[in-house]
Amino acid sequence: MIKPLPTRERLIDIAGDIFGREGFKAATVRKIAEEANANIAAVNYHFRDKEGLYRAVLEDIFSKAFQRFPSVPPPEAAADPEKRLHFFIRAMFYRFLSREGWGGLSGQGKLIAREFLNPTPAFDNIVETYIRPQKNILSAIVSDVSGGKLDPDRIISCAVSIIGQCIYYTFAAPIIEKIAENLAPVEENLDFLSDHVFRFSLGGIQRIVNTLHENNGFARQEAQP
Amino acid sequence: MIKPLPTRERLIDIAGDIFGREGFKAATVRKIAEEANANIAAVNYHFRDKEGLYRAVLEDIFSKAFQRFPSVPPPEAAADPEKRLHFFIRAMFYRFLSREGWGGLSGQGKLIAREFLNPTPAFDNIVETYIRPQKNILSAIVSDVSGGKLDPDRIISCAVSIIGQCIYYTFAAPIIEKIAENLAPVEENLDFLSDHVFRFSLGGIQRIVNTLHENNGFARQEAQP
Amino acid sequence: MIKPLPTRERLIDIAGDIFGREGFKAATVRKIAEEANANIAAVNYHFRDKEGLYRAVLEDIFSKAFQRFPSVPPPEAAADPEKRLHFFIRAMFYRFLSREGWGGLSGQGKLIAREFLNPTPAFDNIVETYIRPQKNILSAIVSDVSGGKLDPDRIISCAVSIIGQCIYYTFAAPIIEKIAENLAPVEENLDFLSDHVFRFSLGGIQRIVNTLHENNGFARQEAQP
Amino acid sequence: MIKPLPTRERLIDIAGDIFGREGFKAATVRKIAEEANANIAAVNYHFRDKEGLYRAVLEDIFSKAFQRFPSVPPPEAAADPEKRLHFFIRAMFYRFLSREGWGGLSGQGKLIAREFLNPTPAFDNIVETYIRPQKNILSAIVSDVSGGKLDPDRIISCAVSIIGQCIYYTFAAPIIEKIAENLAPVEENLDFLSDHVFRFSLGGIQRIVNTLHENNGFARQEAQP
DNA sequence: TATGAATGAGGGTTCATTCAT
DNA sequence: CATGAATGAACCCTCATTCAT
Numbered sequence: 008m009i010k011p012l013p014t015r016e017r018l019i020d021i022a023g024d025i026f027g028r029e030g031f032k033a034a035t036v037r038k039i040a041e042e043a044n045a046n047i048a049a050v051n052y053h054f055r056d057k058e059g060l061y062r063a064v065l066e067d068i069f070s071k072a073f074q075r076f077p078s079v080p081p082p083e084a085a086a087d088p089e090k091r092l093h094f095f096i097r098a099m100f101y102r103f104l105s106r107e108g109w110g111g112l113s114g115q116g117k118l119i120a121r122e123f124l125n126p127t128p129a130f131d132n133i134v135e136t137y138i139r140p141q142k143n144i145l146s147a148i149v150s151d152v153s154g155g156k157l158d159p160d161r162i163i164s165c166a167v168s169i170i171g172q173c174i175y176y177t178f179a180a181p182i183i184e185k186i187a188e189n190l191a192p193v194e195e196n197l198d199f200l201s202d203h204v205f206r207f208s209l210g211g212i213q214r215i216v217n218t219l220h221e222n223n224g225f226a227r228q229e230a231q232p
Numbered sequence: 233m234i235k236p237l238p239t240r241e242r243l244i245d246i247a248g249d250i251f252g253r254e255g256f257k258a259a260t261v262r263k264i265a266e267e268a269n270a271n272i273a274a275v276n277y278h279f280r281d282k283e284g285l286y287r288a289v290l291e292d293i294f295s296k297a298f299q300r301f302p303s304v305p306p307p308e309a310a311a312d313p314e315k316r317l318h319f320f321i322r323a324m325f326y327r328f329l330s331r332e333g334w335g336g337l338s339g340q341g342k343l344i345a346r347e348f349l350n351p352t353p354a355f356d357n358i359v360e361t362y363i364r365p366q367k368n369i370l371s372a373i374v375s376d377v378s379g380g381k382l383d384p385d386r387i388i389s390c391a392v393s394i395i396g397q398c399i400y401y402t403f404a405a406p407i408i409e410k411i412a413e414n415l416a417p418v419e420e421n422l423d424f425l426s427d428h429v430f431r432f433s434l435g436g437i438q439r440i441v442n443t444l445h446e447n448n449g450f451a452r453q454e455a456q457p
Numbered sequence: 458m459i460k461p462l463p464t465r466e467r468l469i470d471i472a473g474d475i476f477g478r479e480g481f482k483a484a485t486v487r488k489i490a491e492e493a494n495a496n497i498a499a500v501n502y503h504f505r506d507k508e509g510l511y512r513a514v515l516e517d518i519f520s521k522a523f524q525r526f527p528s529v530p531p532p533e534a535a536a537d538p539e540k541r542l543h544f545f546i547r548a549m550f551y552r553f554l555s556r557e558g559w560g561g562l563s564g565q566g567k568l569i570a571r572e573f574l575n576p577t578p579a580f581d582n583i584v585e586t587y588i589r590p591q592k593n594i595l596s597a598i599v600s601d602v603s604g605g606k607l608d609p610d611r612i613i614s615c616a617v618s619i620i621g622q623c624i625y626y627t628f629a630a631p632i633i634e635k636i637a638e639n640l641a642p643v644e645e646n647l648d649f650l651s652d653h654v655f656r657f658s659l660g661g662i663q664r665i666v667n668t669l670h671e672n673n674g675f676a677r678q679e680a681q682p
Numbered sequence: 683m684i685k686p687l688p689t690r691e692r693l694i695d696i697a698g699d700i701f702g703r704e705g706f707k708a709a710t711v712r713k714i715a716e717e718a719n720a721n722i723a724a725v726n727y728h729f730r731d732k733e734g735l736y737r738a739v740l741e742d743i744f745s746k747a748f749q750r751f752p753s754v755p756p757p758e759a760a761a762d763p764e765k766r767l768h769f770f771i772r773a774m775f776y777r778f779l780s781r782e783g784w785g786g787l788s789g790q791g792k793l794i795a796r797e798f799l800n801p802t803p804a805f806d807n808i809v810e811t812y813i814r815p816q817k818n819i820l821s822a823i824v825s826d827v828s829g830g831k832l833d834p835d836r837i838i839s840c841a842v843s844i845i846g847q848c849i850y851y852t853f854a855a856p857i858i859e860k861i862a863e864n865l866a867p868v869e870e871n872l873d874f875l876s877d878h879v880f881r882f883s884l885g886g887i888q889r890i891v892n893t894l895h896e897n898n899g900f901a902r903q904e905a906q907p
Numbered sequence: 908t909a910t911g912a913a914t915g916a917g918g919g920t921t922c923a924t925t926c927a928t
Numbered sequence: 929c930a931t932g933a934a935t936g937a938a939c940c941c942t943c944a945t946t947c948a949t
Contacts, residue, residue: 014909036944047910049910057944120403126406160414174404183392187388277933282919486924487923570853572857574856575792588861613862622843626846658882689912690912723941724914732940914945914947919941
C-alpha cells in the first residue's frame with residue numbers, strides 16, 4: 008500500500024507544474040490547491056503566502072534536478088574532456104526535459120525558462136547555489152577541450168552557445184515540434200539530441216580555436232528604413 | 233514640430249514592452265493605458281479587449297522586425313552560403329535585441345520568447361507567416377553550407393542549434409549578464425555575438441558532416457535515485 | 458419607391474421595441490443605434506440623452522395607440538352600455554397586443570407594462586393625458602352597465618378587474634402561452650379573448666350588484682408559521 | 683437577544699427586494715451588498731455570480747410564499763367549490779402583496795411580475811414546480827364552480843381572468859393607487875380586494891356558463907388609419 | 908492541523924456621453 | 929446633420945489573504 012504524499016509535498020509538486028505552465032501571476036492558489044486536493048488556506052498555512060510557495064517550488068526543483076542528474080561523472084569515470092562535455096550536455100537535457108523527476112508533471116522545466124526570462128528575487132539564491140557552479144564546471148570543460156587556447160571571453164561565449172542549444176529545447180519545445188513536424192517529440196529524443204549538441208558544440212569550439220587570428224571583419228548591418 | 237503618435241499606435245508600442253516584461257496576465261491594461269497617456273477605455277475601443285490588443289502587438293512586432301531586418305541579403309549581394317549564414321544570424325540578433333525598432337523599448341524581444349515558451353492562439357498565424365519561412369531559409373543555408381551532405385533530420389537539428397544560440401541571448405540576457413560579469417551587455421554587443429555564433433555554428437555544421445559515419449554510441453544516462 | 462424613414466423615427470421605433478423587451482437600464486443606446494442603422498452619437502444629437510429618447514418613445518407609443526384604437530365608438534354608433542364595454546375591452550387588446558401599430562415590432566406593449574410596474578417620471582404626463590381619461594370612460598361604462606346601482610368604490614374595483622384581465626394578457630403572454638399549451642398564441646386570438654373578457658366582466662359586474670347587501674364576512678387568512 | 687441572520691440569508695432578502703424594484707440588470711451587487719451589510723465579494727462567494735444570487739432569490743421567494751400561503755385549505759376544511767375559490771384568490775393576494783414574508787421588504791412581488799413579463803431561464807424551473815400545479819388546482823376549482831359545464835378552453839380562459847385580476851394588483855399597484863386616489867393602498871386592503879375579486883369572478887364564471895350557446899358574433903375592429 | 912466564511916484590493920470591461928471634424 | 933475618437937464612471941468578478949472555529 009502506497010502512502011499518499013503529505014499535503015505540503017503535493018502542493019509543491021502541483022505548484023511546480025502550474026507555475027511553470029502559466030507563470031507566477033497567472034497561476035492561482037485556488038487552482039493549485041484544488042488540483043492538490045488541499046484546502047485553499049493550506050497554501051498560506053504551509054508557505055505563508057503565494058510567494059513562499061513559489062520559493063519552495065524553486066528550491067525543490069533545483070535540489071532534485073541536480074541530485075538526480077549531476078553535471079560531472081563520478082570520479083572513477085574518465086577524465087577525458089570530450090566525455091565530460093558529453094556528460095554535461097546530456098545531464099542538462101535530462102534535468103529539465105525528462106519527466107521522471109516530478110511524477111510525470113512537465114511544467115517544471117518551463118518554470119526554469121521563465122526564471123531565465125524574468126528572474127524573480129527568489130532566483131538570486133538559485134543562481135549562486137546552482138547556476139554559477141555550473142558555469143565554472145562548463146568553462147573548465149570548454150577550456151580543456153580547447154587545449155587551453157581560449158581566453159576567458161571566448162570560453163564564456165562558447166559556454167553560452169552550448170547552454171543556449173540545450174535550454175532552447177527546454178523552452179521552445181512547443182514551437183520546435185510544430186515547425187519541425189517530422190522530428191520526434193523532444194521529450195522522447197533526449198539521447199539523440201544530446202549527442203547532436205555534443206558534436207555540434209565540439210566542432211564549434213574547435214572552429215573558434217582555429218580562427219582566433221581572424222578579426223571580426225564585418226561591418227554593422229544597417230536597417231533599411 | 234513633431235506630431236505625436238495617435239493613441240492606437242502609442243498603445244501598441246507601450247503594450248509590446250509591458251506584455252513582454254510581465255507576461256499577458258500580469259500586465260494590466262490600466263498600466264498600459266497610463267504609460268501610453270491614454271484612457272483605459274481606449275484599449276477596448278481600439279482593440280475590443282485585452283487579447284485584441286495583444287494580437288495587434290504581436291502582428292506589429294513581427295511585421296516591423298522582419299521589414300527592418302530581413303533574413304536574406306539583397307539579390308545583388310553575394311550568394312556565398314557562409315555569408316548568407318552570417319547575414320541570417322546577424323539579422324536574428326538585431327531583430328529582437330536591438331532597441332531601434334520600438335522607440336527604445338526593450339520588452340518586445342521577451343514577448344517573442346514568451347510565445348516560444350507558451351504559444352497563444354494568436355501565435356499560430358505568426359508561425360505560419362513568419363517563422364516557418366525562416367526555417368526554410370535557414371535549412372537551405374545549412375544544406376548549402378554542408379555541401380548538400382546532410383539529410384533533413386540533421387539539417388533541422390543544425391538549424392535548431394543555430395537558432396537556439398540566438399534566441400538564448402534574447403531571452404536569457406538577464407542571467408547571462410549576471411553570470412558572465414565581464415561580458416559586455418548583450419544589447420551593446422550584437423556584432424561580436426553574431427560573429428561568434430556564426431563561427432561556432434560553421435564549425436558545428438562541419439563537424440556534423442565529418443562525423444556522419446559515427447553512430448550515437450552512448451548508453452542512456454540513468455538517474456541516481 | 459418607398460422613402461426610408463428618417464433617422465429620428467427609425468430610432469424611436471427600434472428603441473420602443475428594445476426598451477420594451479429589455480427595460481430602460483438593460484437596453485443600450487449602442488444596440489438601438491446599430492439596429493436602427495444610425496450612428497451612436499445620433500441618439501444624443503436627436504434626443505439629448507438616453508432618457509430623452511425614452512420619453513420620445515413613450516409619447517409616440519401612446520399617441521399612436523390611442524389614435525389607432527380609440528376607447529369609444531364613433532358617436533353615430535350605439536350608445537348601449539354593454540356594447541360600449543365590449544368596444545372598450547377590444548380596443549385595449551388591440552392597442553398594445555396587435556403588431557400593426559409599430560411595423561411588426563412587439564416590444565412596445567411590454568414597455569407599457571414596465572411603466573405600470575415601475576413608473577418613471579416620464580410616465581406622469583402619460584397618466585394624466587391618457588390613462589386617467591380612460592379610467593373615467595370605463596367608470597362611466599361600468600356605472601351605466603350596473604344601472605347606476607354601484608358606489609364609486611365598487612365602480613373602481615370593477616374597472617380595475619376589467620383592466621387587470623386585459624393587461625395581464627399583455628404582460629404575461631410568455632407564461633400564459635407556456636402554461637396553457639393548447640391555447641392559441643395571444644396575438645392571434647385577440648377577438649376571442651376580448652369576447653371572453655367582455656362576458657366574464659359583464660357577469661362580474663352583475664354579481665357585484667346582486668350581492669351588494671352581503672358583507673365581507675371572511676376572517677383574515679392566517680399564515681401557517 | 684436576537685441572533686442576526688447569516689450573511690447568505692441577509693443577501694437573499696435584500697436582493698429579492700432590490701431585484702424586484704429595479705430589475706436584474708439595473709440592480710447592482712454593490713448596492714445589494716451594502717444594504718445587506720456584507721462585503722461585495724460575499725455575493726460571488728456564496729452564489730458564484732450575480733445570476734446565481736438571482737436564482738437563489740427566485741427559489742427562496744416561491745418556496746417561502748407557497749409554504750406560508752398554500753392554495754388549498756387544509757383537508758378538514760370545507761370542500762365547497764366556492765369556498766375553495768375564495769381561499770385560492772385570497773392566498774394569491776397575500777402571497778406576494780403581504781409584507782410579512784420578507785421582513786417588511788416589498789420588492790419581491792414585483793420580481794415575480796418581472797418574470798411574467800420577461801421570463802429568465804431561471805424561471806423555467808419555477809414554472810414547472812410552482813406555477814403549473816397552481817393552474818391545475820385553479821382549473822379544477824373553476825370546473826367545479828361551473829358545475830362541470832365548461833370545456834377546457836373556457837376553463838383556462840376563466841382561470842386566466844381570475845389570475846389576471848390578482849396579478850394586476852401585484853404589479854400595477856403604483857398606477858392603481860395614483861389613478862384611484864380614494865382607494866386604500868393595496869397592501870392594506872387585501873381582504874377587501876380578495877373578496878371583490880372572488881365575487882366578480884364567481885359572476886364571471888356563471889355568465890360564461892349561461893352564455894355558452896352564444897357565438898362570438900363580433901366583427902374584428904378595424905384601426906382607423 | 909485543517910477548514911469554510913469573509914474581506915479588500917484590483918482586475919477587465921461596458922456604458923452613455925462629449926467633442927472636433 | 930452626421931461621425932469616429934476619446935473619456936470617466938461604474939459595473940461584475942477574481943484574487944490572495946485572514947480569522948474564528
